[in-house]
Amino acid sequence: MKPESGVKPRLFAILQKEFIHIFRDPRSLVIIFLWPILMVFMYGYAITFDIREIRLGLLDEDLSTASRDFVRDLTGSGYFRITQRFSSREGIEHGMLERRFTAALILPKDFGRDLRTVREVPVQLLVDGSNVTTATVAVNYLRSFYSLRTLELNAGTFRMPFSVEPRVWYNPDLKSAHFIVPGLVAVVMMMICALLTSVTLVRERETGTLEQILVSPIRPFEMVAGKVAPYILLALLDSAMVIVFSILVFHVPFRGNAAFLLAASLSYVYCALSIGVLISSRAKTQQVAMMAAMVMTFLPSFLLSGFIFPIASLPLVLQAVTYLVPARYFLVIIRSVMLKGVGMAALIKPFLFLLGFGTVVMAASVRRFKTNLED
Amino acid sequence: MRKIVYIIRKEFLQMRRDPPMMALLFIVPIVQLLILGYTVSTEVRNIRMAICDLDNSPVSRELADRFRHSRYFQIRDVDRQQTRIGRLLDDGRVSVALVFPKGLSENLARFMPTGIQVLMDGQDSNTSTIALGYVSGILENYVQDVLALAAGRLEGSDLHLLRVEVRVWYNEDLKASHYMVPGIAVFLLTLVTSLISAMGLVREKEIGTLEQLLVSPVKKHELLIGKMIPFSAVGFIELALAILFAKLWYRIPIVGNLGLFALFSLIYLFTTLGIGLLVSASAQTQQQAMFMTVFLMFFFIIMSGFLFPVENMPLTMRTLSYLDPMRYMITATREIFIKGATLHSLYGQGFALVAFSGVIFTFAVWRFQSRMK
Numbered sequence: 001m002k003p004e005s006g007v008k009p010r011l012f013a014i015l016q017k018e019f020i021h022i023f024r025d026p027r028s029l030v031i032i033f034l035w036p037i038l039m040v041f042m043y044g045y046a047i048t049f050d051i052r053e054i055r056l057g058l059l060d061e062d063l064s065t066a067s068r069d070f071v072r073d074l075t076g077s078g079y080f081r082i083t084q085r086f087s088s089r090e091g092i093e094h095g096m097l098e099r100r101f102t103a104a105l106i107l108p109k110d111f112g113r114d115l116r117t118v119r120e121v122p123v124q125l126l127v128d129g130s131n132v133t134t135a136t137v138a139v140n141y142l143r144s145f146y147s148l149r150t151l152e153l154n155a156g157t158f159r160m161p162f163s164v165e166p167r168v169w170y171n172p173d174l175k176s177a178h179f180i181v182p183g184l185v186a187v188v189m190m191m192i193c194a195l196l197t198s199v200t201l202v203r204e205r206e207t208g209t210l211e212q213i214l215v216s217p218i219r220p221f222e223m224v225a226g227k228v229a230p231y232i233l234l235a236l237l238d239s240a241m242v243i244v245f246s247i248l249v250f251h252v253p254f255r256g257n258a259a260f261l262l263a264a265s266l267s268y269v270y271c272a273l274s275i276g277v278l279i280s281s282r283a284k285t286q287q288v289a290m291m292a293a294m295v296m297t298f299l300p301s302f303l304l305s306g307f308i309f310p311i312a313s314l315p316l317v318l319q320a321v322t323y324l325v326p327a328r329y330f331l332v333i334i335r336s337v338m339l340k341g342v343g344m345a346a347l348i349k350p351f352l353f354l355l356g357f358g359t360v361v362m363a364a365s366v367r368r369f370k371t372n373l374e375d
Numbered sequence: 376m377r378k379i380v381y382i383i384r385k386e387f388l389q390m391r392r393d394p395p396m397m398a399l400l401f402i403v404p405i406v407q408l409l410i411l412g413y414t415v416s417t418e419v420r421n422i423r424m425a426i427c428d429l430d431n432s433p434v435s436r437e438l439a440d441r442f443r444h445s446r447y448f449q450i451r452d453v454d455r456q457q458t459r460i461g462r463l464l465d466d467g468r469v470s471v472a473l474v475f476p477k478g479l480s481e482n483l484a485r486f487m488p489t490g491i492q493v494l495m496d497g498q499d500s501n502t503s504t505i506a507l508g509y510v511s512g513i514l515e516n517y518v519q520d521v522l523a524l525a526a527g528r529l530e531g532s533d534l535h536l537l538r539v540e541v542r543v544w545y546n547e548d549l550k551a552s553h554y555m556v557p558g559i560a561v562f563l564l565t566l567v568t569s570l571i572s573a574m575g576l577v578r579e580k581e582i583g584t585l586e587q588l589l590v591s592p593v594k595k596h597e598l599l600i601g602k603m604i605p606f607s608a609v610g611f612i613e614l615a616l617a618i619l620f621a622k623l624w625y626r627i628p629i630v631g632n633l634g635l636f637a638l639f640s641l642i643y644l645f646t647t648l649g650i651g652l653l654v655s656a657s658a659q660t661q662q663q664a665m666f667m668t669v670f671l672m673f674f675f676i677i678m679s680g681f682l683f684p685v686e687n688m689p690l691t692m693r694t695l696s697y698l699d700p701m702r703y704m705i706t707a708t709r710e711i712f713i714k715g716a717t718l719h720s721l722y723g724q725g726f727a728l729v730a731f732s733g734v735i736f737t738f739a740v741w742r743f744q745s746r747m748k
Contacts (some may be wrong), residue, residue: 028663031670042677046688053686081661096544098720099710122540129546132554133684139541139549140508147515151613164488168509169464171497179499191669208580215534283395286661291399295406298669302706303414312421312449315413332467337418339498346466 014226017201022230032192036238039184040245042178045124047308051137052078057095059086067111070149074105079141096128103127103138170339177252181246182338185239187264187298188326192235193272194279194297195290198229201280202289209222221366233267243338252337260350264333264351269328270358270374272297278365301327329353385698386575388526400571400680403612404563407456408620411559412552417503425452425463425472431478441517449508470472470496471506477517498542545714553647554626557712560617561704564640565647565675568610570668572651576602577664580655599652606651607644607651614640621712631711635718639725645732646700652739656746700731 022029056075060067074080083101086092092104106124108114114121126144127135171178201224204210213223246252275297283289303309304318305327311319322328331348336342345353390397401624426441428435443450451469452459460472472491482489493510497503546553588598596635622629640669650671658664676682679701685693707724710716718725 013397025659025663027657028666029668031601035670035673038672042674042692046677046692047683051684051687055686075552093544097714097716121506125541127541127543128714129543129549130554130709131684132546132549132551134686135543135546135549139543140512142541144508144511144515147512147519150519155720166493168495168497169504171503176500179501195665195669196662199665203581203660204664206578215609274414284391285396285578286665287571288399290570290574290661290665291396291403295399295403298408299407309414310419310499312423313419318410318413320691323591340465342465 003358008203011222011226013211014218015229018230021200022234032234032238033241036188037245038243039188040181041230042201043184044181044246044250045094045174046295051134053081054103054134054138054141055078055101056085057084057101058082059092059104059106061109062107062111064112066115070107070111071105073149074142074145077141077145079145080138094127094330096126099128101128103142105142105272110332115128119324140272175250177246177250178339179335180308181250181252182243182334183244183252183331184266185242185334186268186305186307186330187301187307188238188242189235189269189330190272190297190301190327192231193228193269194240194276197231197273197276197294198289198293199286200231201228201277202283202286202295206285224277224366228276232269232273235272236265239265250359252338252358256337256339257344260344261334261337261345264330264337264347264354267329267351267354267358268326271354274358274365275326278361278368281365281368300325304328305331307331326342326354326357378597379601382593382598383604384650386602387606389443392673393394395633397564400567400609400613401616403404404567404609404616406618407563408617408624408675410555410558411562412620412625419502421449422471422502422509423451425454425460425469426450427457427472427474428453428461428565429455429477430475430479431455434480434483435475438475438514438517441513445509445513459522464494464496467496468543470502471510471529473510473516514616552610553713554625554709556621556625557708558705560614560621561643561679561701562676563613564610564643564682565701566672567613568606568644568647569651569654569671570665571609572606572648573654573658573664573668574661575606576652577631577661578653579656581660603648606648610644610647622699627712627734629712630715632715632717635721636708636711639704639711639721639723639728642725642728643700643704643733645708645729645736649732649739652743653735656739656742675699678702679705681705682700700728700735703731 058071060071071082075082080103081334084095086095086104089106095101096104104126105125108122108124111121111123125139125147126139129135177259188261204213204227214220243254247254251354276293279292280290300321301307303326304311304314304322306322311322311328314322333347336347383552387698426439428439438511439453442448447472452463454460455475463469464472468666472494474494476491479491481488481677491514493507495503497507535618542561543549543636576585581587587596593601618629621629651668654664654671658667678685678696678699681701685696688696703724707716707721707728710721710724
């Protein structure tokens with residue numbers, strides 16, 4: 001048997017070599033398998049904009065039953081927690097500077113009496129705007145609390161004529177993990193297939209082993225295919241782990257068709273690989289490849305895909321850019337399959353985009369790769 | 376001493392001879408400053424909405440108008456029947472649908488409470504929660520206006536209104552960029568300095584030049600210092616870039632003392648360079664070094680409060696976040712930039728950073744020295 005001849009044995013030899021590279025380094029291997037698990041836990045638990053227990057400083061100048069009731073009901077909602085009480089305005093600014101609370105509520109003298117006699121009763125809220133997220137939420141909570149209070153106050157004369165009846169579809173308990181965790185698949189696959197492959201291809205060039213491979217009978221296509229194949233396997237394994245963990249730990253439903261998801265994943269992997277090969281066809285050093293991969297793959301998949309931050313809230317220019325981010329389309333697919341359970345028909349457009357994107361970029365980069373090798 | 380200078384010069388020469396790398400060292404931060412400053416905002420806008428008006432009365436039309444004029448919603452579809460809504464949600468063309476029931480205005484006139492159905496695509500729970508808040512807010516506002524009108528008409532009646540005066544300090548317009556950009560500066564410093572120091576050292580190992588350096592008369596500590604100084608310089612250039620962007624592009628008034636910020640950055644650099652050094656002591660290839668560093672970065676970013684407020688996290692996560700040195704640096708930077716905090720209110724952060732830097736860097740140097748034997 002002559003292993004040197006024929007496409008298959010040569011491809012197999014490269015594959016074997018790359019596998020040996022990966023398995024010789026147990027540390028990376030541990031990271032590759034530990035990473036998705038840790039990501040699932042961190043992202044599943046850590047990301048929530050459901051802000052509660054905002055630390056509140058309180059100055060109650062009235063000290064009446066009415067003011068105490070007001071404060072009790074406000075903190076009883078769970079949105080605010082009083083961390084410091086003041087007897088005068090002095091010290092409030094200092095307390096905020098030292099981050100002892102995010103907002104301070106001031107109930108004026110005669111608050112209780114005014115509630116019964118005066119038409120408009122002012123309540124003051126001072127907010128530390130340096131933490132925009134919490135500050136916005138604090139203001140909104142207080143606003144809706146006082147609208148409710150206003151209505152309660154006038155319950156004798158006036159009733160809230162509307163009741164809002166929310167019906168939430170697809171994610172009835174509004175769990176952020178159901179949204180975020182399946183999305184991790186898009187980031188994980190992009191990291192492994194684009195970041196790691198672009199670097200591994202450039203490595204051969206940087207360390208000089210590329211020339212040795214090129215004078216051997218191995219063709220460029222065989223080399224690229226053999227080198228990236230193990231990463232495809234790793235990426236799919238990692239993705240499967242993310243999906244399994246999201247189902248087991250966070251009870252994310254899986255309503256749709258697994259086979260279709262696999263097909264979509266493969267076309268997404270194809271996109272990621274095409275970008276990886278494109279970068280490696282141009283970069284001369286691994287550092288350059290890595291930096292380029294960061295800008296072209298990691299950042300857009302994380303920030304411009306709707307993974308965490310909604311696309312509709314972006315400025316228009318950035319919204320336009322998101323149409324070129326494969327992760328955007330893959331996220332629509334994986335979320336629809338898992339949470340909505342909608343069929344292939346509704347997802348054919350994003351699926352075709354992924355295939356098209358991958359093919360265009362791959363064609364450009366393989367061509368580029370060949371000319372670069374012949375130089 | 377002279378030998379250190381030689382190493383430093385070699386490093387800078389190497390950087391200069393690698394124009395793509397130089398370009399990327401500037402392009403990467405600029406792209407991040409541009410994207411991150413705009414992406415991360417808690418204000419959810421342009422929520423796509425469908426309205427199904429079964430009442431078709433002046434009241435329901437007025438309500439629909441209020442939603443149309445709100446900058447939070449984008450009305451994509453108005454219909455008199457309820458048949459299409461399911462499809463619109465399924466296809467993802469809208470994420471919220473309102474149903475004004477028949478008899479809305481009659482009920483209102485007779486003070487009968489009416490249920491307004493809000494159908495929501497709950498996939499993105501954060502956006503949905505916020506959207507529901509907006510819907511309630513707009514309805515409440517409408518009621519308040521009707522109430523105020525009634526109060527005006529019924530002079531001397533028993534209506535009382537609470538009025539909340541909100542005063543925001545330090546960042547009056549609650550601009551997200553004021554909050555994010557100082558964080559991006561820290562993120563860039565962390566990412567770039569730890570990555571280039573990790574990969575830079577492993578590169579010499581991988582292509583075999585490290586051995587040559589080690590058999591040369593250069594001592595190990597000289598090699599280390601000579602390598603670390605250029606990496607620190609790159610870090611400070613990134614910071615300068617971030618500050619420039621903050622001032623000129625985002626027009627953020629930096630109220631604090633930049634000298635204090637530089638001091639904190641310098642202390643923090645020992646942490647990031649220490650991490651790079653630790654990684655390079657264990658990694659054999661640049662790929663490994665990169666992967667390990669990126670792995671650490673994921674932990675750092677999530678736990679630091681850079682993107683997601685630490686206060687909201689479950690207790691375990693909050694406890695873990697104390698192990699993230701970036702957390703202290705992010706807090707200190709925001710406090711200095713936005714609030715003009717002085718050293719006096721940042722002792723805690725300063726102390727934590729000194730401790731982290733001391734421990735990580737010492738350990739890294741020890742590992743590096745013993746690995747090189």
